[in-house]
Amino acid sequence: METPTLPSALNLFPVYQPIVDRDLSVIGYESFIRGNDAKQVLEGFNFPSMDKISQIVSMDTLCKQLALEQYTSDAPLFLNSHPYSVNPFPPSLPFPKQHDLVIEITEQAFLHDEPSLSNHVEQLIARGVRFAIDDFGYGHFSLPFLLNLQPTYIKLAKEIIHSCNNERSLDVLKRLTEPFREMGIQIIAEGIETEVQFEQMQSVADAFQGYWIAHPRRMAISNL
Template sequence: MMITTTKLTSGWFTRFNTLLARLLTLSPESTLSAAIEKREIVPVYQPFFNSQTGTIAGIEVLARWNHPLYGPVSPDTFIPLAEKHRLIAPLTHHLIQQVIADLQHRIQLFPDRLYINLNLSVRNCLDPRFETDTLELLQKLASSQVQLVIEITERDPLHFTPQLSEWFATLRQANISLALDDFGTGCSNISYIHALDPEFIKIDKLFVSQISENGDTRLVDSLIELAKKMHLRIIAEGVETKAQADYLRLKDSDFLQGYYFGKPMKIDELVGKVNAC
């Protein structure tokens, strides 16, 4: 028993010292940069569904990082770090290239005209490689007529210079659609609608969570009504219960997304789910 305990204790200290040494010698910037180069950060896919037919309508591409030593790292941690240290552009490039590799020989397993939603950081704006990567994705998946949607969040405000407006116009000319993410949580929603003329809004899970037996649905009802009046298509995210899904169907939300329908998953699991539908 003493030998076993000593070995375990020795092994624990060795691992601890290794972790401590890495934490002391590597900055978050260099650690994240290495993770991007080693392809440790990978895409996962969360499906969303047509609210009326129940069929899969699209997939949102999300990033996941499972560090070989530290384990899973939250996107809420590494995405802001990537933006701060100007690493979001190479990260986005590697993710899109992996999406192409994942889907190029599997896209025929999905319905035609599948929506593929990519999240856009302010740091991606004006990046010529982002434009090149998105056009390559459309070209490689053209046989299924996929529809690319860029999701824009208000975490960092956009400053609509003539150059930025021209950049977005170039994307629109390539038949790339725009969606306002986390709609209703920021202070610039209406100005974004005016400046970007998006096709979609995504109603934030904060409002969807209020749909319950005794919940106050006035906010979510108002957002849906506003979207309908402005002829915007609605993706309700964060749907976790049947009651929420039923309510949103009743209100004619176009698409539903959330753990009730499926968590973010790797490509093989997503293909299995699509085949099972």
């Protein structure tokens, strides 16, 4: 069982950033980790080594636990999951009853241990957990990944949003994402930092997230 085994004295706390629809109504919150030790933790996540898999998984679980414990909204909570966490929601974590749960996964997770992850994903979907493909368009993508995950959401990487600065690029992005929307997958545009970007993405995305909308804050609230 994956359980947090790192020192409880670590200075870490969760913050939450709203995800909104076209009317700027909140449809969910994504959690992030902050605190004096957050930089060290995030560096370990971003530059992992195979000899530290157990420690990374424990830290990933701890971050999820903190996010769950301090979440007060009834809107869906979006939790990031590290690719090394083959069980993205281990039994040690309390299953939420007051809100829905969305787990964000990148394709790297399936590259690490596809059979184990697929098994856990199937079990979690049966319990009502939904999934989102994170940072879509920034790394590699495969059809088996999409089929295995059965995502409710696809989150466009902020690099994609920032590169769509003319009608031609927006049209290309719209054509690329249209098949997913026809499948019932909702498109979330991440990295919205200006009103112009928000307006540009109206024809592409169903929901939006970024500093222009709101910065991540401690304790989720019901309105912006």
